[in-house]
Amino acid sequence: MAKMNLLQAINSALISSMEQDERVMVFGEDVGHFGGVFRATSNLQEKFGKGRCFNTPLTEQGIIGFANGLAAQGSVPIAEIQFGDYIFPAFDQIVNETAKWRYRSGGQFSCGTLTIRTPYGGGIAGGHYHSQSPEAFFAHIPGMKVVIPRNPYQAKGLLLSSVRDDNPVLFMEPKKIYRASVGEVPETDYELLLGKADVVKEGTDITLLAWGAQVEVVEKAAMMAEKDSISCEIIDLQSILPWDVETVCESVYKTNRLLINHEAPLTGGFASEIAATIQQECFLYLEAPIARVCGLDTPYPLAHEKEYMPDHLKTYEAIKRTLDY
Amino acid sequence: MQNKSNKLPQERNHLSGVEINHKVNLIENGLIDIPMLQLLDEHGKETNPKATPDIAEGLANKILTSMEYTRLLDERMIGSQRQGRISFYLACKGEEAAIVGSAAALSDDDMIMSQYREQGALVFRGYKTEQFMNQMFSNQLDPNKGRQMPIHYGDKALNFMTISSPLGTQIPQASGYAYGQKMAGKEAITICYFGEGAASEGDFHAGLNMAAVLNCPAIFFCRNNGYAISTPTEEQFAGDGIASRGIGYGVRTIRVDGNDVLAVFAATKLAREIALKEACPVLIEAMTYRLAAHSTSDDPSGYRSKDEEAKWQQKDPIERFKKWLDGKKWLNEPALEAYKSNAREEILAALKKAEQVPVNPxxxxxxxxxxxxxxxxxxxxxxxxxxxxxxxxxxxxxxxx
Known part of the structure; x- marks a missing residue:
């Protein structure tokens, strides 16, 4: 075990996968000698050469188009999109190509080996274009997997699984806690199951569901609620698509209440999908409406970032409202 | 760019090849002349016998029959669409030389990433009539499992990537595929076909630039056929065709007469050799004309004249090639007629059979x-x-x- 922050854990996973499989290639804007704007790809070019870790021109649609072709050829591309906010020029390549390649060719060809890494989320004074959480867009694409880690241990294990999974994975990294989240991480290779949620803390009165950097936020709210003698169960969803309905349902059967927290805007956010499914599966068990504590339906604001964020206080208030319903 | 000895030393490498001048000057379109390679004139006569590529009689005949078959298939399938037997079709008529001539210059190990009008390449590679039909009738014998509209072929065994409808997406993908071939040490390249309209998509620019910067052994083959559905080239771009863009990206480029099989073959052969030997992309712009409608959903009389079409009929690539074959005493008319009549029957029989096969469960x-x-x-x-x-x-x- 070693103490690592989230970035170091990602770097460790990249090294591990590149050592283990020479078909793995890492590329994107500034990921080469410079090691990426956040340093997630530090030392990879020195270790594995320019052929396997390289800078690309500044074109997101090109990066993903290139990655799709490389994956279809049989290599194992790990493409970086420097910020989640800049992934949209590549949206066509992801929606129509990455995700449909296997289906349209009847399984003759696929992009199963592709992993797209991208930092996402707010809390870094990044304004509109360095703060968005676009996971819901990608949850609407049959053929994709979407994975979000909450800490260094999850990051390394989930990234290694994503790289080796025979499906294209969008791996979204909560950049707010890139350096702030520190923990013990095995230096050896290990994998964590995709499509599986993680019960972070058990409780009996309400289930709090979040992912990425927001897990810390609901933990903080849960601590406040505990002082009011409210016992919270906390679940980190980890995989947005496909997501672990079973674990969430099991929890709601027990607590009879659900709160979902995400940074992305409320309308059409992934909480909507979760709420619809849980009311379908757990209708008779629910003692209060499912609460959604989310970003506002506004562009991500710079000056009002603190007000926009679905923080621990908004979450705490929603917990109390749900219990008092 | 050449390093000029008289230039001033500069701090950054992005200025290392830049000469300095002292007069306000604008660079204009047309300063670089991009001629069109033609080895066979419209009468089927060799323009420069020394440059005529070495094509044996057997290969020449395979090229001819592949072009003829493609045209027969197109005629029959347009008819089937009119009869309501298939939903859609897209013909290659007029562009057979560009497709078959280029495919003939490749190795079977090379990946073909096509746009959608390149059935001639599949014919040349040996795709069978029944395979065409199974795809077009979306039946359970189609290896793509009947999931896409007619003409979206794909065949792993023949190294022909399954087609996708969005235009230009295959261009950066071809760069990536070719990069993977290079990294895996394969003696193979990727050829990527697209039209001059698709070259307006961002993916074209992204893909060509990436291929140049990342040294990808790929041939980017543009069929400049004059129209993107109804939009003529003068409403598509103001520059000198697509070839001028290759030069802008530092990609070796050649413009050829797309209705001249010999020129297309010679250009593609050279492009393949260079792409493989030097690990680099090459752009080919084939100047041709879509004698067919864009698709069965299109009526060209709304955007072009009969006169224009008639002019291009005179440049028919198959007729031109036949004249050349005739000159070499390689054209056996009765044998060709027998081949065509046999192919017609084969297409009709396979069509009747394929439409009876059920879809996947x-x-x-x-x-x-x-x-x-x-x-x-x-x-x-x-x-x-x-x-x-x-x-x-x-x-x-x-x-x-």
Whole structure:
């Protein structure tokens, strides 16, 4: 075990996968000698050469188009999109190509080996274009997997699984806690199951569901609620698509209440999908409406970032409202 | 760019090849002359016998029959679409030399990533009539499992990538595929076909630039056929065709007469050699003309004149090549007529057979979304199966299976 922050854990996973499989290639804007704007790809070019870790021109649609072709050829591309906010020029390549390649060719060809890494989320004074959480867009694409880690241990294990999974994975990294989240991480290779949620803390009165950097936020709210003698169960969803309905349902059967927290805007956010499914599966068990504590339906604001964020206080208030319903 | 000895030393490498001048000057379109390679004139006469590529009689005949077959298939399938037997078709008429001539200069190991009008390349590689039909009738014998509109072929064994409809997406993909071939040490390249209209997509610019910067052994083959559906080239771009863009990206470029098989073959052969030897992309712009409608959903009389079409009929690539073959005493008219008549019958028979073959069973709807169907797809399938069982008459393709 070693103490690592989230970035170091990602770097460790990249090294591990590149050592283990020479078909793995890492590329994107500034990921080469410079090691990426956040340093997630530090030392990879020195270790594995320019052929396997390289800078690309500044074109997101090109990066993903290139990655799709490389994956279809049989290599194992790990493409970086420097910020989640800049992934949209590549949206066509992801929606129509990455995700449909296997289906349209009847399984003759696929992009199963592709992993797209991208930092996402707010809390870094990044304004509109360095703060968005676009996971819901990608949850609407049959053929994709979407994975979000909450800490260094999850990051390394989930990234290694994503790289080796025979499906294209969008791996979204909560950049707010890139350096702030520190923990013990095995230096050896290990994998964590995709499509599986993680019960972070058990409780009996309400289930709090979040992912990425927001897990810390609901933990903080849960601590406040505990002082009011409210016992919270906390679940980190980890995989947005496909997501672990079973674990969430099991929890709601027990607590009879659900709160979902995400940074992305409320309308059409992934909480909507979760709420619809849980009311379908757990209708008779629910003692209060499912609460959604989310970003506002506004562009991500710079000056009002603190007000926009679905923080621990908004979450705490929603917990109390749900219990008092 | 050449390093000029008289230039001033500069701090950054992005200025290392830049000369300095002292007069306000604008660079204009047309300063670089990009001629069109023609080895066979419109009368089928060699323009420069020394440059005529070495094509043996057997290969020459294979090229001819592949072009003839492509045209026959197109004629028959347009007819089938008119009869309502298939939903859609897209013909190659007029562009056969560009496609077959280039495919003939490749190795079977080379990957073909096409746009959608390149059935001639599949014909040349040996795709069988029944395979064409199974795809077009979306039946269960199509290896693509009947999931896409007619003409979206794909065949792994023939290194022909399954086609996708969005334009230009295959261009950066070809760069990536070629990079993978290079990294895996393969003696193979990727050829990527597209039209001059698709070259307006961002993916074209991204893909060409990436191929140049990342040294990808790929041939980017543009069929400049004059129209993107109804939009003529003068409303598509103001520059000197597509070839001028290759130069802008530092990609070796050649413009050829796309109705001249010999020129297309010679250009593609050279492009392949260079791409492989030097690990670099090459752009070919083939100047041709779409004698057919864009697709069966299109009527060209709304945007071009009969006179224009007649002018291009005179440049018919098949007729031109036949004249050349005739000059070499390689053209056996009776044998060719027999081949064509046989091919017509074969197409008709395969068509009748393929339209009787059922579509894939219902369970197949959730296969190949992921490597294995996850829980939510299984659940949705099970609900669908119960529904179909309840209203079988409404879902006749799958309910009886």
């Amino acid at each position: 219902l369970e197949d709807i959730i296969e190949d979304v992921y490597d294995t169907p996850p829980w939510h797809l299984k659940k949705q399938l099970s609900e669908l199966q119960q529904h179909v069982a309840k209203y079988p008459q409404h879902y006749p393709k799958t309910s009886g299976r």
